[in-house]
Amino acid sequence: MERVRLAIVGAGAAGLMAAYAAARRLPPGSVALLEGNPKPGKKLLATGNGRCNLTNTHMGPAHYHGDVEAAGGMLAGDSVGRVLGAFSRLGVLTRTDEEGRVYPYSLQASAVLRALWQGCEEQGVSLLCGFETTAAQPHKGGFLLSSKAGGRLWAGRCVLACGGMASPRHSCGEKGYGLAQSLGHTITELRPSLTPLSCPRKDAAPLKGMRCKARAALWAAGREVWAESGEVLFGDGTVSGICIFQLSARLGGRQGEVVLDLAQDFTAQGLTAYFTSLQRERPALLARELFSGVLNLRVGQHLAKQLGFVGERPLGSLSSGELRRAAGMAKGWRLPVGPCTSWEGAQVTAGGVPLAEVDCRTMGSKKQPGLYLAGEMLDLDGDCGGYNLHWAWLTGLAAGAAAAGASIT
């Protein structure tokens, strides 16, 4: 049976970074990286639409959900320097957009994966693909790891970096939660996050395939919880888009409402004044065309229909109250929404191993000596914008360095 000083389960963002951080501190051949898929980094390649939004300069705990308090100072702004320092050592230059999103300068996720894997290879990491780890047992002062295909490996220390439940097509079948539980950890309730939101088919389905710019505000329990501006996409009983993903992280498992302001550059009074002057100038225009000068035509017709502006009714017949209501609808179209329960469309997993069960300086397990945990399998999830990969890199760096026995820089 092969024996290594350190085994890392999962060759995703966190596992690759942990392997690189550990191998830099150990003799070649000390680190084995075990991946269930035929190749490493499948999800990493899909990130940021293939461009890999790897971190964000607006870093801070406000962009995270879950065990944020337990993460303490880990998520402070200076952690970005730690991550970018690692990429700079790997030769990956970056560029930052106006919203602080950091990408590889090449805008290729494949360049990030290649640099990480080449860095690991140069430091003598051995990669075992197709090693879907099904058991990790404490054994002779270390861990005995077994694979679905019957492989066995002994490692002095072990990092679990198995990712989460989100987007299962990018991850191997066996998840790491069972491994963590078998080694004494608990798992909080798991929920898909950064997902589309479900909404009644009658509201969204007629607009299926449409995109429009809006300010999207999430309302739950009678108050505005969060708002984001961006593109909203309508599906068959769903709304999505990055701004909606951000709201999904704040909706949790609840029901709520998304209020869309489709005419952000106007006040409700300004819009009413515009409708009133349009009515004065063109009283014979069909009322269902009221929104045609301001909103996407299909969206406008849909709102007009909901307001009862149908058939041959002319604009001149609308009362001032109806014009005000129309302006109110364009400024605040309320859609009842609920969480999406499917993992397929989710970008990240909410819930996981509580951070209270690890030492957040080293990512070392408080339940099992010699065990470390990193990445999405922990109970911390971030907003869209590079925050989830940031967490994966940061915890990978800490776990790899600590598991190699080095002090954390």
Ligand SMILES: Cc1cc2nc3c(=O)[nH]c(=O)nc-3n(C[C@H](O)[C@H](O)[C@H](O)COP(=O)(O)OP(=O)(O)OC[C@H]3O[C@@H](n4cnc5c(N)ncnc54)[C@H](O)[C@@H]3O)c2cc1C
């Ligand atoms: C489409 C999409 C786009 C995204 N874009 C961004 C983005 O631009 N920026 C951002 O910050 N975040 C993004 N995310 C989220 C981000 O990809 C994840 O948060 C991040 O990859 C988590 O890293 P990880 O290493 O913890 O898990 P993963 O990257 O999922 O890696 C875990 C690895 O472990 C392997 N594995 C699991 N169990 C076992 C086992 N038992 N044995 C062996 N191997 C195992 C899996 O096959 C996988 O390769 C995106 C997610 C998706 C789905």
